[in-house]
Amino acid sequence: MKRDSRLSGVLHILLHMSRADGPVTSDALSRMMQTNPVVVRRILSGLRKQGFVVSEKGHGGGWRLARDLRTVTLHDIYVALDRPAIIAMGNRSESPDCLVEQAVNTAMDQAFQDAEAVLLARFREVTLAELSEDVRQHLPDHHLYRDKEQIHGCGEYDDV
């Protein structure tokens, strides 16, 4: 099963944006995410329409956060991505005629719904500011984001 990693990816770059002191280009973000700049723009353009980030064209342009991360939860970003599928399993037919299959679907859907509810509840509990704080606790003191144009991956936040 090929997993959708957009949520993981977008959280990653939002946190990097929060540490930058100016706009960050899709090009720089794409290197952090190890992907293509167009992929970054595609994902962030959705968030822009919903007020989480703003973008600027031209020299000195790029992406900036538009909201205080203390007010943004994982669930908010999940919803902003248009609620990607959570469960990798499904029923063969959503509205089968067969009574046996109906019974199977009912039992499985119940389990799926319970699992989804737990996951979304977790997402609601965590703000991006809390994630950012988790990162700070793992960094040496007074460590600041020095160069937003790092060449390799995430630059000084790399563990190597």
Next chain:
Amino acid sequence: MKRDSRLSGVLHILLHMSRADGPVTSDALSRMMQTNPVVVRRILSGLRKQGFVVSEKGHGGGWRLARDLRTVTLHDIYVALDRPAIIAMGNRSESPDCLVEQAVNTAMDQAFQDAEAVLLARFREVTLAELSEDVRQHLPDHHLYRDKEQIHGCGEYDDV
């Protein structure tokens, strides 16, 4: 996201097998599942190796249950299918160097694990016999499986 429907499908045909009084061919089962006989054999051959079903070749052959369904839970079948992926989302990199990405992964993995645990707990709670009983309660009394060679879908269990 493309969902894996093997578990749903195999539960469906196991319940049909429990209602038959003799072996059921992959051909008949594939019609119930609306798929190809080879797909049925592929899935059931895994269950055969683990003792849930037995198969017989030649005239009068087919598939039979090898265990009392009161002793088989959804979790047993899930495991027998080699534990297919449950969560449709994933991290972009499982062991990133970037500390920011590590923090994101940790938070998301926690949520994923909690959701999976809930789903598997549900699966452990439900036996196939209970599903079978659910079906019986939705059928007219004294309704028996008359013809294992039904042409259309699930035959008399169709709701149409």
Next chain:
DNA sequence: ATTTCATGTAATATCATAAGTTACATGAAA
């Protein structure tokens, strides 16, 4: 002005994988 840099977005290609199909071998019963 015009060059440079950056986003905006459509169109297309790539890749992974569940599912479906074909082909043929094996073995049991009629």
Next chain:
DNA sequence: TTTCATGTAACTTATGATATTACATGAAAT
């Protein structure tokens, strides 16, 4: 010895996330 059924490898198809290409738009630097 024919028919029926499983066993399985090999191949094809379908789908959706991801990646890439190409070009338009707009803003700042020169």
